[in-house]
Amino acid sequence: MHAEQKGINEECGIxxxxxxxxxxxxxxxxxxSMQHRGQDGAGLVVNSGRRLRAHKGLGLVNDVFQDASxxxxxxxxxxxxxxxxxxxxxxxxxxxxxxxxxxxESMALAHNGNLINADSLRTELEHEGSILQTSSDMEVxxxxxxxxxxxxxxxxxxxxxxxxxxxYGILMMTDDTxxxxxxPNGIRPLSIGRLGDAYVVASESCAFDQIGAVFERDxxxxxxxxxxxxxxxxxRFAIRGQRKMCSMEYVYxxxxxxxxxxxxxxxxxxxxxxxxxxESPANADIVVGVPDSSISAAIGFAEASGLPYEMGIIKNRYxxxxxxxxxxxxxxxxVKMKLAPVRxxxxxxxxxxxxxxxxxxxxxxxxxxMLKHAGASEVHVRIASPPxxxxxxxxxxxxxxxxLIAANYTLEAIGELIGANSLGFLSEPGLEKAIVKDxxxxxxxxxxxxxxxxxxxxxxxxxxxxxxS
Numbered sequence: 001m002h003a004e005q006k007g008i009n010e011e012c013g014i015x016x017x018x019x020x021x022x023x024x025x026x027x028x029x030x031x032x033s034m035q036h037r038g039q040d041g042a043g044l045v046v047n048s049g050r051r052l053r054a055h056k057g058l059g060l061v062n063d064v065f066q067d068a069s070x071x072x073x074x075x076x077x078x079x080x081x082x083x084x085x086x087x088x089x090x091x092x093x094x095x096x097x098x099x100x101x102x103x104x105e106s107m108a109l110a111h112n113g114n115l116i117n118a119d120s121l122r123t124e125l126e127h128e129g130s131i132l133q134t135s136s137d138m139e140v141x142x143x144x145x146x147x148x149x150x151x152x153x154x155x156x157x158x159x160x161x162x163x164x165x166x167x168y169g170i171l172m173m174t175d176d177t178x179x180x181x182x183x184p185n186g187i188r189p190l191s192i193g194r195l196g197d198a199y200v201v202a203s204e205s206c207a208f209d210q211i212g213a214v215f216e217r218d219x220x221x222x223x224x225x226x227x228x229x230x231x232x233x234x235x236r237f238a239i240r241g242q243r244k245m246c247s248m249e250y251v252y253x254x255x256x257x258x259x260x261x262x263x264x265x266x267x268x269x270x271x272x273x274x275x276x277x278x279e280s281p282a283n284a285d286i287v288v289g290v291p292d293s294s295i296s297a298a299i300g301f302a303e304a305s306g307l308p309y310e311m312g313i314i315k316n317r318y319x320x321x322x323x324x325x326x327x328x329x330x331x332x333x334x335v336k337m338k339l340a341p342v343r344x345x346x347x348x349x350x351x352x353x354x355x356x357x358x359x360x361x362x363x364x365x366x367x368x369x370m371l372k373h374a375g376a377s378e379v380h381v382r383i384a385s386p387p388x389x390x391x392x393x394x395x396x397x398x399x400x401x402x403x404l405i406a407a408n409y410t411l412e413a414i415g416e417l418i419g420a421n422s423l424g425f426l427s428e429p430g431l432e433k434a435i436v437k438d439x440x441x442x443x444x445x446x447x448x449x450x451x452x453x454x455x456x457x458x459x460x461x462x463x464x465x466x467x468x469s
Contacts, residue, residue, distance in 0.1 A: 011396045012112045013037035013203040016079040016171045018178045018227045020198035024073035026211050027080040032061045033210035041095035044080035045108035046073045052106040054099045079171045081110035093134045104150050109138040113168030113188045113395040158237035167394035177228040184238035185455050186221030189260050199227050204258040244446040244455040250435050251385045252293050252356045266296045271434035272384040273300025280424025282380040284350040288312030297384035298354035310345045347375030357385045361405035365418040381420040386428045386450040
């Protein structure tokens with residue numbers, strides 16, 4: 001296996017607050033609102049006046065904090081993290097934020113995304129005598145920062161970030177400053193809000209709504225923001241190019257009530273459904289969406305096609321996502337537990353089943369079978385995104401060609417494998433039309449998992465062809 005393939009590929013959520021007397025409690029609520037971004041671990045570090053204190057653990061946010069005493073987690077600043085672990089990295093040591101204590105300062109770090117060159121940097125650090133305790137990219141970044149300067153500041157952070165390659169939103173907290181940084185291509189989301197005199201930073205704007213904060217602006221690609229008692233200072237550690245926001249944030253990952261790069265997720269998904277209906281209509285009686293992330297697209301498909309939208313599938317709210325389960329057996333069992341047909345709506349009907357994506361094909365086949373067993377005479381599958389044919393290199397758990405059904409089968413073969421009467425995908429131009437509102441503002445999306453056009457680290461295409469053993 002190629003060394004660079006061993007980095008942690010995770011899709012997570014980060015939250016931070018500065019200058020609020022209940023910083024830890026607000027961070028808890030912010031993390032809870034982003035639970036969908038990671039269900040394997042959670043944690044926060046609070047600044048209690050020249051001292052950083054951590055509370056973290058494995059599991060859901062409620063599980064991790066059920067025994068926490070927020071009277072003890074006092075302080076006016078905090079950062080937090082929810083984590084989706086990949087296979088082999090599900091350990092307490094990797095749960096963020098990571099807290100570092102040195103002779104000169106305390107520092108906490110949390111991130112969403114992936115440093116592509118983390119393994120090569122780790123090797124260099126170990127050759128120079130560093131001993132790393134986790135497999136987290138953030139520990140590598142912390143060592144790079146400390147090599148640059150004994151104190152964490154804009155210069156040492158910029159020096160460290162400029163040695164990395166990847167896609168990331170990062171929060172750092174020292175004794176006196178909260179820092180936020182975004183990768184030069186803006187692939188991952190990160191926003192700034194206000195709650196009275198306090199500043200908040202989050203992966204998704206839904207976290208602001210949860211605590212009553214007001215969205216102010218997005219962190220810009222290549223921007224380093226420092227928030228402290230003197231206010232907010234902005235600097236650049238890299239030249240800003242055209243933004244390449246991850247298209248899967250709109251297709252699947254983000255909550256529908258979030259605004260990602262000023263675009264509402266529900267509105268963009270609804271438009272995806274409308275574009276899909278234009279490109280791939282179906283001769284059917286009703287439209288159903290696969291809960292939850294496909295509902296918006298299904299509504300858009302129904303509106304554009306003139307077909308009635310019906311609740312043909314319901315979801316058990318107490319079962320986690322199959323998409324991020326680490327093994328095939330768990331994914332299949334998760335689908336069986338998670339979804340159920342509404343027989344009275346689908347029996348005897350020609351059904352258009354709208355889903356957001358097909359990754360491995362497990363879920364799609366199970367749902368098609370389920371609808372037909374419930375009496376649907378036909379099931380026409382429509383996917384509100386292009387086929388996912390390439391691994392993600394930037395922080396989503398789709399890391400090999402072998403596990404992607406669209407990378408190994410034709411459109412017709414996929415339709416047969418999942419048992420659909422017909423199958424259609426949204427085109428890449430249709431996806432871009434639904435998301436990008438103004439190209440003149442240097443806005444764009446990353447569609448690397450669909451097209452193989454990787455905006456960061458050209459040459460990663462060759463690396464990604466290596467199969468994981």
